[in-house]
Amino acid sequence: MFVFLAFTNGLFAVLARVVNAALSDHVGSLRGSFVNHATGLVAVATLLLGGAGSGALLITNVNPVYLSGGVLGVLVVAASNYAVRHAGSTLFAVLILTFQLLGSAIIDHFGWLGQTPITLSWTRLLGLCLLIGGAILVVTDQEAIEEVIADAPAAEKS
CATH class of the missing domain: 1.10.287 (Helix Hairpins)
Incomplete structure (x- = not known):
């Protein structure tokens, strides 16, 4: 199961980079990252509201370092948007x-x-x-x- 998840995750990661790079050709790297994360937010909100996932949405008692993943994700996507187009x-x-x-x-x-x-x-x-x-x-x-x-x-x- 983990091999299948790793395979699909790797494939989706490459596809996402190429699609996001093409998007950023039209709107810029940072705006492309914004669109990427905004559409991702809508997708995950739809899944959560539809009953997928488990656990509470409360983030109390969570180490603030663990909340940095979203910021890191924005930086990764923005950098990828630029780098894939050029490299x-x-x-x-x-x-x-x-x-x-x-x-x-x-x-x-x-x-x-x-x-x-x-x-x-x-x-x-x-x-x-x-x-x-x-x-x-x-x-x-x-x-x-x-x-x-x-x-x-x-x-x-x-």
């Missing part, structure tokens, strides 16, 4: 995935934000090193980078 979805996905996994490994290792600590074993470290090596290959693909630059509108080149 392409593959390069951006490789970079964001690499840094997500590195950040996740650090959070897991130290058990930050209430997570159960999971030691960074040599096999996990090896996997992260291989991932970083793959990311370096994608980032240094000079031919692909030159193609993106050549296809960029003249206003963006200057």
Whole structure:
């Protein structure tokens, strides 16, 4: 079940980035992020009002750090809206995935934000090193980078 959820989440994340980047071409990166989150708010409100989900909507006794996810989400979407348009979805996905996994490994290792600590074993470290090596290959693909630059509108080149 978790593999299926990870697969669909990964697919939806890429689709969302590409759709949001196209939207931001028309309205700008920050406005695109606003539209993204406003439509997401309507969708989740509809689900909650329709009876989906569980738990109270009260946020009393919640560590304020845990409320920062929405702000972080806005920043992620706004940055993605800009970066996907300029770097392409593959390069951006490789970079964001690499840094997500590195950040996740650090959070897991130290058990930050209430997570159960999971030691960074040599096999996990090896996997992260291989991932970083793959990311370096994608980032240094000079031919692909030159193609993106050549296809960029003249206003963006200057």
